[in-house]
Amino acid sequence: MAKPKVLFLLSPGWNALGKDSFSHDSYEAVIHGRDDYAPGDITYFSGFRPAPGFLKTLPNLQAVFSLGAGVDAFLVDPEFPRHLPLTRFVNPTLAHEMAQYVTMHVLIAHRGQREFDAAQASCEWKQRMLARASRDTRIGILGLGDIGGSVATSLLPFDFPVSGWSRTRKDIPDVKSYAGEGEMDAFLAASDYLVCVLPLTPATRGILNARLFAKLPKGAVVINVARGGHLIEDDLIAALDSGHLAGAVLDVFQVEPLPVESPIWKHPKITATPHIAGITDPMAARDYVVDCVARAESGKPLPNLIDVGKGY
Numbered sequence: 001m002a003k004p005k006v007l008f009l010l011s012p013g014w015n016a017l018g019k020d021s022f023s024h025d026s027y028e029a030v031i032h033g034r035d036d037y038a039p040g041d042i043t044y045f046s047g048f049r050p051a052p053g054f055l056k057t058l059p060n061l062q063a064v065f066s067l068g069a070g071v072d073a074f075l076v077d078p079e080f081p082r083h084l085p086l087t088r089f090v091n092p093t094l095a096h097e098m099a100q101y102v103t104m105h106v107l108i109a110h111r112g113q114r115e116f117d118a119a120q121a122s123c124e125w126k127q128r129m130l131a132r133a134s135r136d137t138r139i140g141i142l143g144l145g146d147i148g149g150s151v152a153t154s155l156l157p158f159d160f161p162v163s164g165w166s167r168t169r170k171d172i173p174d175v176k177s178y179a180g181e182g183e184m185d186a187f188l189a190a191s192d193y194l195v196c197v198l199p200l201t202p203a204t205r206g207i208l209n210a211r212l213f214a215k216l217p218k219g220a221v222v223i224n225v226a227r228g229g230h231l232i233e234d235d236l237i238a239a240l241d242s243g244h245l246a247g248a249v250l251d252v253f254q255v256e257p258l259p260v261e262s263p264i265w266k267h268p269k270i271t272a273t274p275h276i277a278g279i280t281d282p283m284a285a286r287d288y289v290v291d292c293v294a295r296a297e298s299g300k301p302l303p304n305l306i307d308v309g310k311g312y
Contacts (some may be wrong), residue, residue: 002068003187005041006042006043006044006293007030007045008032011047014282015221024289026070026293027043039058039059040060042058042060043060044062044293045064046066046067046285048066050077052217055077062084062296063296064086065089066086066087067089067288069090069146070227071086072201073142085302086308087292087305089288090303090304094284095150097277098147098150101277102225106160109249110134112130135160137160137192138192139161139162139167139193140187140195141164142194142195143199143226146171147278148164148195152175153173161176162176163175163177164177165284166178181270188216189215189217190217191217191220193221193223194220194223196226196231197225197226199226200226200230203311206230208235210238213236213245214244218243220244221249224248224249227251227252228254228255231254233264240269247269247271250273251272251294253272275306
């Protein structure tokens with residue numbers, strides 16, 4: 001019996017990896033752009049951001065395994081075959097990296113480290129107390145799924161009051177749970193730092209906008225590690241320039257790579273990083289695909305299956 005063929009679409013950061021990195025005895029690995037293949041021979045697809053319309057050119061495709069934590073890049077394709085099972089990559093290491101990133105930047109802002117960096121550059125001995133005690137600095141996590149929960153619990157040891165908002169009530173020890181649209185305003189009012197880790201869906205696209213920023217406390221800091229599509233960038237810059245928001249940390253953007261002409265690059269209140277808060281480990285990704293193929297071939301339920309209608 002012929003092995004199923006898995007077509008891999010690798011990210012540019014994985015260009016140094018060869019077929020051996022993704023091969024397994026249970027399937028034949030095919031690397032898009034490197035290996036010749038007949039579209040009708042492909043059984044499964046695994047990757048990040050296929051071009052719109054690409055997946056419908058694979059007539060015998062049986063399932064799609066996203067190599068990222070989000071699947072919005074698939075669902076924005078109007079021609080995505082919505083009858084196919086679609087899974088997302090869930091990995092503890094990825095969640096821990098995201099939590100590390102958020103914790104690092106919360107502490108940098110909370111401790112005023114950028115001010116001390118500037119003082120060092122000018123050889124200035126500048127001592128000052130913290131602007132606000134940790135116990136009085138409220139962290140709000142917008143989205144309390146696997147990654148959001150990890151972020152929330154990572155911040156607790158630093159004595160920050162931590163809360164989270166999600167569509168449904170969550171039970172995470174020492175993290176206050178807000179749920180549903182009716183509790184969103186109260187959640188925002190209690191967020192001196194707002195961390196977005198929501199999935200990108202039609203309901204959440206553009207959620208970080210002027211209306212939302214106005215509901216945050218004056219001097220709040222916004223951190224977006226979810227998707228660039230959540231943020232209206234012009235609204236953020238306006239809120240920063242007005243003084244309502246004190247700062248922002250952005251790891252994701254409407255257009256990636258971030259265009260050189262973007263004002264985000266040089267804005268004094270924005271820290272920008274190139275979508276590196278959490279990076280999928282290739283070996284963990286290979287193990288995930290092996291598991292997905294084994295389940296699909298034996299008729300078992302796939303892990304982390306997406307509700308295509310909801311987008312997560």
